Amino acid sequence: MIDLSIGRDLETWLDQVRRLGRDYLRPLGIEADRRHEPVPPDHPFFALAWRMGLGQPLGVEERSASGPRNGARRGVVVAEEMSYWDRGMSVAMPGLGLGGPPLLTMGTPEQKERFLAPFRDREQPHWAAFGMTEPGAGSDVAAIQTTARRDGDGWVLNGAKTFISNSMRADWIVVWATVDRAAGRAGHRAFIVERGTPGLEDMRYEHKMGLIAYESSSFTLRDCRVPVANLLGGERYYAERAGFKGAMKSFNATRPAIAAMAVGIARAAYDAARDFARAHYALDRPTPRYQRVREKLARMARKIEGGRLLCWRAAYLADVEQPNEIEASMAKAFAAGMAQEATGLAVEILGDAGVTADAYVEKLYRDVKAMDIVEGTGQIQRLVIARRLVGLPG
Amino acid sequence: MFTLALSDEERLIQETARRFARDRLLPGLRAHERARGVPPEVVREFAGLGLAGGEDLGAFVRALVLEELAAVDPGAALALDAPGLAQPLLDAAGLGAAAGRGVVIEDVEGRFHARDGRLAGEHPWVPADAIAVTAVLHPGCAFVVCEGWRLTPIAACGLEAAGASRLLLDDAPIAATLEDPRALARARAGIRTAVGALLVGAARGAHEYAMRYATERTAFGRPIAHHQALAFLIADLATAVDVARLAVWRAAAALDRGESGEWEAASALAEAAEQALLVGPSAVQILGGHGFMKDHPVEKWMRDIRTLASLAGGRDEAELAAAALAPEHEMGFARGR
Numbered sequence: 001m002i003d004l005s006i007g008r009d010l011e012t013w014l015d016q017v018r019r020l021g022r023d024y025l026r027p028l029g030i031e032a033d034r035r036h037e038p039v040p041p042d043h044p045f046f047a048l049a050w051r052m053g054l055g056q057p058l059g060v061e062e063r064s065a066s067g068p069r070n071g072a073r074r075g076v077v078v079a080e081e082m083s084y085w086d087r088g089m090s091v092a093m094p095g096l097g098l099g100g101p102p103l104l105t106m107g108t109p110e111q112k113e114r115f116l117a118p119f120r121d122r123e124q125p126h127w128a129a130f131g132m133t134e135p136g137a138g139s140d141v142a143a144i145q146t147t148a149r150r151d152g153d154g155w156v157l158n159g160a161k162t163f164i165s166n167s168m169r170a171d172w173i174v175v176w177a178t179v180d181r182a183a184g185r186a187g188h189r190a191f192i193v194e195r196g197t198p199g200l201e202d203m204r205y206e207h208k209m210g211l212i213a214y215e216s217s218s219f220t221l222r223d224c225r226v227p228v229a230n231l232l233g234g235e236r237y238y239a240e241r242a243g244f245k246g247a248m249k250s251f252n253a254t255r256p257a258i259a260a261m262a263v264g265i266a267r268a269a270y271d272a273a274r275d276f277a278r279a280h281y282a283l284d285r286p287t288p289r290y291q292r293v294r295e296k297l298a299r300m301a302r303k304i305e306g307g308r309l310l311c312w313r314a315a316y317l318a319d320v321e322q323p324n325e326i327e328a329s330m331a332k333a334f335a336a337g338m339a340q341e342a343t344g345l346a347v348e349i350l351g352d353a354g355v356t357a358d359a360y361v362e363k364l365y366r367d368v369k370a371m372d373i374v375e376g377t378g379q380i381q382r383l384v385i386a387r388r389l390v391g392l393p394g
Numbered sequence: 395m396f397t398l399a400l401s402d403e404e405r406l407i408q409e410t411a412r413r414f415a416r417d418r419l420l421p422g423l424r425a426h427e428r429a430r431g432v433p434p435e436v437v438r439e440f441a442g443l444g445l446a447g448g449e450d451l452g453a454f455v456r457a458l459v460l461e462e463l464a465a466v467d468p469g470a471a472l473a474l475d476a477p478g479l480a481q482p483l484l485d486a487a488g489l490g491a492a493a494g495r496g497v498v499i500e501d502v503e504g505r506f507h508a509r510d511g512r513l514a515g516e517h518p519w520v521p522a523d524a525i526a527v528t529a530v531l532h533p534g535c536a537f538v539v540c541e542g543w544r545l546t547p548i549a550a551c552g553l554e555a556a557g558a559s560r561l562l563l564d565d566a567p568i569a570a571t572l573e574d575p576r577a578l579a580r581a582r583a584g585i586r587t588a589v590g591a592l593l594v595g596a597a598r599g600a601h602e603y604a605m606r607y608a609t610e611r612t613a614f615g616r617p618i619a620h621h622q623a624l625a626f627l628i629a630d631l632a633t634a635v636d637v638a639r640l641a642v643w644r645a646a647a648a649l650d651r652g653e654s655g656e657w658e659a660a661s662a663l664a665e666a667a668e669q670a671l672l673v674g675p676s677a678v679q680i681l682g683g684h685g686f687m688k689d690h691p692v693e694k695w696m697r698d699i700r701t702l703a704s705l706a707g708g709r710d711e712a713e714l715a716a717a718a719l720a721p722e723h724e725m726g727f728a729r730g731r
Contacts, residue, residue, distance in 0.1 A: 001404065001454045002647050006727055007395040014727050070395050077727065084726075267725050274721060283721050295713060297720035302641070302661040304725060309398075309640035310633075316398045330633045379626070386625035389632060390609050393620060 004312070006077055013074075014081055020054060021085025029086030032213040033363050038205070039092055039213050041125070041169040050094050050125035072318035076260040076311045083264030087367055088213030090261065091165055095119070098165065099128030099174045101254060102190055106233040115192060118171050129170035131161040131193075135218075139380050141176075142185050146221060148177035154225045155191060157199070162218040168203050171195055174232065175221065190232035199224030210366030255375060256314040256324075259331040262371040263307045266339035269346035269364045270300045276350050276359075293349050300342045307335035326388045333381035336372035343368045398640075400458075407455055411445055411462035419466045423691060426555035430523055430547075432473045440474045447475040448491030453584055453649035457591035457642050464595025465602075468698045469555030471592055472521050479706055480538075482584025483529045486577040487538055487570035494526030497561070498585055500707030506530050506537075512565040513537050521705065523547055523557030528566075531582065531707070535573045542566025552697035576654060582715075583649055583659035585706050590642040590659070590666035593702050594635065597670035600677035600695035601631045607690075608680050624680060631676055634669035641665040657723060660715040667702075667709035674699035 006014075024045050032039050039045070082090035096103065096119065103115055118126045137143040146159025157177050167173050172194045180187035193200055202220040274297055277283060283290050310331035317324035346361040347354035355362050372378045386392040400408065418436050419426070426432050440446060445459045463471035472478055473495075480496025497520040499506075506515030513530060520528075523545065530537045543563050550558035572578050605628050608619035618624050645658035674696035678685035685692050703709050 001401065001452075001650060002399070002643050003397045004644060004647065005396060010395065011727070073395050081727065270725060274723075278721055291717070294717035294720050297723070298661075298664075298713065298716035301720060301723050301725060302665055302716060305644075305661065306637040306641055306665060309644060310637055312396055313398045313636075313640065316396065320399070326632075327636075330629075330636060333629070334633050334637060382626040382629040385629035385632060386619070386622075390605060390617070390619035390625060390628055392622075392625045 010074060010077055013078065016052075016054075017078060017081045017085075020049065020052075021082065024049070025082065025085035025089040029089045029213045030360070030363070032088065033210075034357075036207075036212060038215040039089070041127070046092075046094050046125040047123075051122055053122070054093065069319040069321070072256060072315035073312070075257045076315040079257040080260040080264040080267070080308065080311070083261035084268050085264075086213060087261050087265050087371075088211040091211070092214035094125035094127050096128045097170075098130035098254065099170070099172070102130065102174045102232060103128075103192075106190065106237060108234050110229070111192070111232065111234075115172055127166045127170045129164055129167040129173040131164045131167065131173045131175040131219075133161065133163050135160055135162050139377055142188075144176055144178055144188070145181065146175065146177040147181070148179050148189050148191065150179075151225070154227050155189075155231060157191060157193070157221040157224040157226065160218065160220050163206060163216050164218065165214055165216055167217045167219060168205070168215055173200075177221075189238060191226050192230040192232060193221070193224065193226055194230075197224055197226060209369065210363065211370055255328040255332045256311050256318065258371065258375045259307070259314070259328075259335040260311040262332075262335040262339035262368065263304060263311060265364055265368045265371065266300070266304045266307065266335075266342035269339075269343040269361055269368075270297070270304060272360050272364070273297065273300070273346035273349040276353075296345045296349055300345050303338045304342055307331070307338045310334050326385050329376070329381040329384040332376065333378050333385070336368075336378055339368045339371055404455060404458060407445065408458045408462060410443060411459045412465075414440060414443060415463050415466040419463065419470050423467055423694070424688070426467065426470050426473075427694070428554075430554055430557045432470050432555060437474060447478050447481045447496075453587055453646040453655075454643065457587060457646040460588055460591040461595035461598065461639070461642075464592040464698075464702075465599040467555055468592045468596045468695075468702055469521070469553035471595070472553060472556035477527055479585050479588055480527050480529045482581040482588075483531075483536055483538060483572065484527065485584075486574075486581040487536075487572050489527075489538060489570055492527040492540075495522045495524060496527035496529065497522050497525050498529045498531065498706045499561070500531045500711050502707060502711060506532075506563065508537060508568060508571075511568050512542075513539055513563050513568050514565050515563050517561045519548065519550060519704075520545075520559055520561045521550070521553045521556040521701070523559055528561065528563065530563075531578075534575070534578075535571060536578055536581065537568050538570040538572070539563065539566040540569045550701060552694070552699070552701035579654045579656045580649065583645065583655035586659040586663040586712055587642060587645045587649060587655070589702060589705050589708075590638070590645065590662040592705075593663075593666035593670040593699060594639045594642055596695050596699045596702060597631075597638065597666075597673040598635045600692050600699070601628075601635050601673050603690070603692055603695075604628070604631075604677035604680040604685075607684075611681075618680070627676060627680065631673050634673050638662075638666040638669040657716065657719050660712045660719070663712035664709055664716055667712070670699045671703055671709075 028039050132141055134144055149156045172192045175191050175193045177189055178187040199222045201222050203217055206216040277293050281290055314324045314327040314331045317327055343365040347365050350359055353359050476494050477492035477496030479498040499517050528539050545559040548558050548560050609617050611618050641662040645655050645662040648655040648658045677692045678696050681692055684690055
């Protein structure tokens with residue numbers, strides 16, 4: 001029989017996340033939203049969280065360890081809980097972020113040692129970033145235009161990246177580029193571009209409709225020269241034509257956790273709507289409107305729990321090292337769609353109060369939209385599922 | 395930490411039920427519909443497997459078995475699973491297994507009245523032509539009667555292999571009354587979980603058939619599954635079946651842990667009904683005109699799903715039950731869960 005308990009170790013962890021969330025993540029997320037500015041990297045909270053060993057919630061470090069695996073399951077539970085308190089803040093947290101999976105799955109031992117080293121310093125918070133998306137290449141990641149040209153003992157990068165989380169404060173960014181646009185995926189290479197590298201220019205904030213707490217930035221690479229040693233995985237890795245696969249592997253590892261973040265936002269909307277309804281409505285009265293409120297709450301809860309189960313299944317399969325590509329995409333597609341519906345229902349439950357900026361739920365409604373876009377849109381998830389189920393080409 | 399895998403024994407039971415459904419139900423699919431029942435030798439053979447209702451299987455294993463049978467024929471699943479949906483009530487009332495088919499009626503419109511130890515009332519449809527036990531559920535109590543009814547055979551939208559009748563209880567002697575709220579809630583949860591499992595099965599049968607068809611049928615020079623409009627639909631239907639199954643498993647596991655399962659089961663039935671009601675008609679749509687014809691079984695699963703979703707109070711009562719519980723429902727990671 002299935003077992004849906006989360007275990008004592010994780011419960012203890014969650015208590016810590018809960019306190020952090022209540023005291024810092026949510027208040028800071030709301031403050032950033034009102035000020036329309038990300039929380040700055042020198043905010044004392046980041047140093048505090050970093051000293052406590054609390055980084056970004058993707059669980060990638062655990063996943064690379066040997067022994068009994070539970071990193072993916074831990075990852076989805078912690079990601080949901082952090083996102084419940086504030087998804088924007090959970091991305092703003094210091095750590096490897098999406099830069100982690102490519103470094104850990106593709107990097108040479110020397111590269112891991114060199115680029116993980118700053119992250120062992122617990123005094124100052126550190127960030128890493130992942131630069132794939134370009135102004136003209138979102139879902140179609142194979143169409144990236146940023147070029148990489150070998151020149152002596154280095155590589156020269158030219159192009160532009162956009163919507164890159166935490167890149168302004170990152171120690172280094174994993175930048176995807178192509179050595180041959182005509183070669184498609186086989187031409188892709190990943191480079192670690194360190195902060196301060198000449199030619200890494202025009203860093204600027206993007207203004208978003210939600211998730212204001214973390215910075216999304218764009219930047220330009222103008223004859224940006226990186227040493228040969230910063231080609232992620234080294235030449236041999238690409239000789240085996242694993243370049244694009246490396247990128248995709250990164251997404252498979254993080255998809256269930258991203259889906260769990262959508263679940264977390266939806267759960268926050270449910271709690272806000274339920275608490276509002278209990279405080280303001282006489283739900284026991286046989287008023288038609290109150291019956292609708294109860295029905296909407298029940299629907300939200302049911303869908304949220306369904307989304308969580310899909311995340312948990314995908315994470316469980318990852319931990320027992322079974323293929324989970326379909327399941328991870330199902331979790332992501334379902335959870336992101338469900339969470340949009342749930343936050344919308346929460347706004348409705350509050351009535352006219354729901355759309356006011358004082359009502360937390362309208363922030364969640366804005367925040368959650370991104371979850372159906374980042375890390376593969378809902379449409380991309382459906383492509384992934386259909387390729388596996390019915391051999392959809394492409 | 396949480397585990398979403400079946401045990402070896404559960405897998406074996408699932409495989410046994412799947413093989414039985416494929417070998418013994420599938421070939422007679424339309425014949426069983428016409429006969430409004432399953433041949434006695436097939437019933438005996440299924441009983442011999444030890445997987446029928448009345449056996450002490452637990453809600454989780456029961457859900458596995460019902461899904462497998464319903465993936466081929468939900469009507470036959472009801473016919474084979476005597477005492478069927480009434481089992482959780484019989485258990486709660488200490489009556490053991492029934493001698494034959496049991497039906498459950500959620501009396502949502504107050505058609506049944508108890509007086510002097512007797513029950514009278516009428517119900518427009520039960521999925522059976524002959525029964526041994528009738529259970530009538532009211533909000534605060536349930537009655538079990540074992541005799542004193544009249545059945546008039548009728549035609550129903552689906553589940554033909556189970557039969558279909560109008561039921562008249564004519565001052566039927568009440569064999570057992572269940573009033574303990576916790577026992578009643580658990581029994582209801584057991585019934586809803588079983589109906590949910592049947593819906594998941596029927597939806598899976600429809601989805602798998604339509605998916606296979608879509609890879610074989612070509613239009614505009616390629617398999618229709620390779621047109622994105624259908625590819626995306628097929629992906630969504632696969633997700634629909636899976637999310638419904640996980641909800642049913644969760645409810646069944648709660649019951650087997652001894653919990654009331656009230657929230658989980660009401661949610662599971664509501665989810666399974668919603669998703670199956672998406673999958674059934676969509677599967678017909680994928681087959682186009684062929685889907686509308688009786689040459690393929692998808693039209694049958696669509697009708698069966700519509701009919702199943704009305705059983706034992708169906709989707710509406712399940713959604714109302716969940717709505718009543720919702721204002722108190724907690725979804726965080728509570729300790730000890």
